[in-house]
Amino acid sequence: MNTRTFLQKIWPSVPILLAALVITLLLLIVSDNSPLVTYEALWTGSFGSADRTLSTLAFWVPLLLCSTGLLVTFTAGLWNIGVEGQMVMGAIGASWIALRLSAANPAIPGWIIIPVELLTAMGLGALWAALAAVLKIRGGVHEIFGGVALNSLAIIFTNYLISGPWQPPEGGSFRGTQPFPQQALLPLLDPSRFSPLSLGLALLALLAVVLTLRGTHWGLRLKALGKNLRGAFILGVSSEREAILAMMFCGALAGLAGSVRVLSWFDSLRQSISGGIGFLAILIVLLAGMRPLWSLFIALVFSALLNGGTIVQLRTQLHSSLSGIIQGTLVLFVLLFGDFDRLFGPNQPQSEVMEVADE
């Protein structure tokens, strides 16, 4: 690859990242805060110590899982806004096993319970995603609207569970269920909330997605679908089946992300368990221009930003929204300079679809 194409590849990420840094820098100077202290706190808070690094890694895992799933749906040209709700349903699935099966049968060891929890989480996440897909295909409801509705439904369902049937014995405080039994939780790298197993699964999922999209027939069909729905149909790609499968694949990974939240980050099902992680993952994939390795790193950068943000707030007493401002600036600049052709294939000339089909 020569320099020119290399520059083309990393454009527009450079101006976006630089602009975000410059704007936050200006904001800090305008608000009379020392940028050096702030950025140093950001660093200390994200990678400054073993504790903080593990915390950044632990928060990275669900982001990574969701963005990996979204790579698939975006490739197929689907806007899976419902990733947030799929995460919540995964969390509910894992909690269900932990509370109902594991707590009632403490004799069942972790190596049986944990796979059951993860599979249930993936299953429920996939089911929730399939609903959005079916709504789109059979009901003509765009996946964005279906997704938003299903997100609300999942959150309401969580609230019902923690204030109703799953409320802790001392009464509902609306905070969450009682803690799960120890054997139902993912093994953690003490004394952190980081589960190496979950990171391993996430990296494995990313690898699988990269290989699938690169080298399999299914990956090719998804690409065709994403590039040009009609063209793909004419070439014999069943758009309905692929769309449902792509959504379910993403839902399963989002569900896994939800189970990681309840089984390692927390130890119980909490209110707003997803907390916008799914939406953040959408942003990550867009920023990465759907390139898997980039999304891996951008997810890490975001996890670091957010984790560092807590130290920034404590050290400088800056408003806690600083990380939010950096994120918002990034979104703004993606919208200004982003290369959206990659995502919205239908506007591209027919010949490209043929190219894809010829690959």
Next chain:
Amino acid sequence: MKGRRIFGLFLVLMVAGLALAACQSATPPEEGSGDTTGDSGGGEEFVFGMILVGPKNDRGWSQAHFEGGQYVEANIPNSRMIVFEKLNPADQPEATVEGVVDDMVSQGATMIILTSDEFEEDTVGAAEKHPDVTFIMASGDDAWADGQNAGVAPANVGNVMGRMEYMKALAGCAAALKSETGSIAYLGPLINFETRRLASSVYQGAKYCWENYRGNDAADLTFTVTWIGFWFNIPGVTLDPTEVTNQFFDSGADVVISGIDTSEAIVVTGQRAAAGESVWAVPYDYEGACDEAPDVCLGVPFFNWGPAYVGITNQVIDGSWKQSFDWNGPNWANLTDKDTTAVGWVDGPALTGDAHDNLHDYMDKLASGDANPWRGPINLQDGSEYVADGQDATDPQIWYVPQLLEGMTGPSQ
């Protein structure tokens, strides 16, 4: 090819870092910018942490705690507060109690005040991890020897709470004194011991004044509780407090008492009054809450954490602090004295004439003990006796009220 891309990303970040460093060296060091080690001459600095569930300027629960912390800074030389706001999974999914506590300790905090029920369980773990740090859990009961969770808290955890029951009884009384329709509504957050306790206290105050000053029969007083589901409105999750307040008025209530952290009740009441209706409201939590609609405001019950926090801080500094459960009462002589009272009441501009005088008479009776909102006979909502005739409820009975009381309409669970 992949390797080059990654290399490219690093390159970008490095360039950005260099650019920052360059900007930095050009900027002269500013004073007072996040200097964490400086102590302002003489004596050792005392650093304490304050963890809030909402924003520090929410004009409600969290702001009251924040101002309590500022009161400590103002009254104890060389004390410095570090604040962490909005610690809840919806606002900051990446933050945990444990993580924030670790950070605060690494910043030199030797006392940490946690200000939400939601933090109670995680506080125990954090306190075990940092046995040399004192943890003050506001609104919790883990450190209460007479409580249901006695023995749960490690020795370095204490509890503090204000006796808001009395102020809530005043709120109920003011409503009953003013109501023309005899129908009072309570805008509740979620259902737990604390909220049942406060809603019931409002009712007891309302019932007392309805009978004793208005000369009416308690059976003619309608008292409706609607729980929206959380301390503030979360669209799509809780009921909408604006809508609920409107429904209260549509169904015949003319006074709404707020039990939630935000100001919808008084705002809606102000709008309805502007449209010509005779309606009133009692907001909650923040001394200045009447300002939203002064003409309909009967008064505000509020928390004042400063004196309690100063007392605890002094004990922690001189080493005399021991685990305790402090349920602090009002200074009846002056309910707005920020140096003494733990809970307070401000009369609203709409509390005029007889209503004002009667409320102050009730206040005097509460102060002297002639009246007590938790004096029997008190029956629970299912009709069973809770406190026998003439007896005063014990603290655990008040704290752990299992249902709403007889005469109140609304769910207990």
